Amino acid sequence: MYENIIISKLGIVMKRLLISSAIICLSVVPISAQESDSSGKFSSIIKNIGEALNIGKEKEVAKSEANALAVDTVNSEINKLEDKILSTSNFTHFELSVGSDTMGLGINKSDTKTEAMTVYRLKETGNWFLFNQTSAVSFNNRTTINTGFGARNINDSKTIVTGYNLFYDYELDAKHDRVGAGFELLSSIFELRANAYQAMSKALTYNGNTETALDGYDVKLTANLPYFYSSNLYGKLSNSKDDSTYEIEYYEAGVNAEILPNLTLSVAAQHKENSANTEAVASLNYSIPLGGANKAGKAIQDGDWSTKFEPIKEKLHRPVERENRIMKKVTSVVTSSGSSTIKITSSGY
Numbered sequence: 001m002y003e004n005i006i007i008s009k010l011g012i013v014m015k016r017l018l019i020s021s022a023i024i025c026l027s028v029v030p031i032s033a034q035e036s037d038s039s040g041k042f043s044s045i046i047k048n049i050g051e052a053l054n055i056g057k058e059k060e061v062a063k064s065e066a067n068a069l070a071v072d073t074v075n076s077e078i079n080k081l082e083d084k085i086l087s088t089s090n091f092t093h094f095e096l097s098v099g100s101d102t103m104g105l106g107i108n109k110s111d112t113k114t115e116a117m118t119v120y121r122l123k124e125t126g127n128w129f130l131f132n133q134t135s136a137v138s139f140n141n142r143t144t145i146n147t148g149f150g151a152r153n154i155n156d157s158k159t160i161v162t163g164y165n166l167f168y169d170y171e172l173d174a175k176h177d178r179v180g181a182g183f184e185l186l187s188s189i190f191e192l193r194a195n196a197y198q199a200m201s202k203a204l205t206y207n208g209n210t211e212t213a214l215d216g217y218d219v220k221l222t223a224n225l226p227y228f229y230s231s232n233l234y235g236k237l238s239n240s241k242d243d244s245t246y247e248i249e250y251y252e253a254g255v256n257a258e259i260l261p262n263l264t265l266s267v268a269a270q271h272k273e274n275s276a277n278t279e280a281v282a283s284l285n286y287s288i289p290l291g292g293a294n295k296a297g298k299a300i301q302d303g304d305w306s307t308k309f310e311p312i313k314e315k316l317h318r319p320v321e322r323e324n325r326i327m328k329k330v331t332s333v334v335t336s337s338g339s340s341t342i343k344i345t346s347s348g349y
Helices: 002-033 036-053 058-088 313-317
Strands: 091-101 111-124 128-139 142-154 161-171 177-186 190-199 204-206 209-213 215-225 231-241 247-260 263-272 278-289 328-335 341-348
Touching: 111 313, 128 313, 142 177, 142 313
Parallel strands: none
Antiparallel strands: 091 111, 091 278, 111 128, 128 142, 142 161, 161 177, 177 190, 190 215, 204 209, 209 328, 215 231, 231 247, 247 263, 263 278, 328 341
């Protein structure tokens, strides 16, 4: 009888010695590996198991802590693998934008515009960045895909970027297509962008109407502001016309503010030439700089104005700003009483 009691007591002592040894081993790991971030987790594990010894639940707690540690370890390794893939990838930027827009719609009408795009590095040297940009945009129940190639040059002091690009645009629904060319001049103080568009498709019939893709151009001037993580004021002129006499112009002025890292709020006013209405629009833009060289932490700007040109290498890897939707002239035929017909011409994306 006494032998059984002694053996039982000895078993309990050995179990506690085993757990205590495990605790000692766990406490050594983060120190020897010099993983200061992990030491807090190990300290918590040791504390929990130690407290469990006093209430006789060391086995259950040790098992639970081991499972939690295994999950944390797996998640940590997955995050490391993700960072490694992104840091070695040739994708330099991903961007998603969701907002309202009124351009090409009727008076007091707006629609949701959703756009996603990526920038892929083809070649990069000390001063040159060659890239492909691909995007898809959905607006007014139509989807347009775009792909293009660009070349950007940054001066030796990394303060001025000049860029050139060529694009092809294709609207999936009505099968309109177009080519475009653009120019960029970027700095920390101001940015100038100009794009020209040339329609490729002829007049097409879509939803019972005759549609003609329009040629055109746009010019955008941006003044950067020293607020938020980044911010700017801009003005933009857009012109579209056919190969005859039809022509329209839009004016847009707005402000962009990066209110959180990589999250930008845009608010603008849009006005169509010869229209009595000016419409307000807003959008949210979420962008992800990819690649190790582009993942530096962001800080809120100090609000101090400066006329000094600052380094802007990160702008090499950002998407080209252009109109990715195809502007069209739409001719509708309405039959009235007496079999007479009226042609109504409008424009839209």
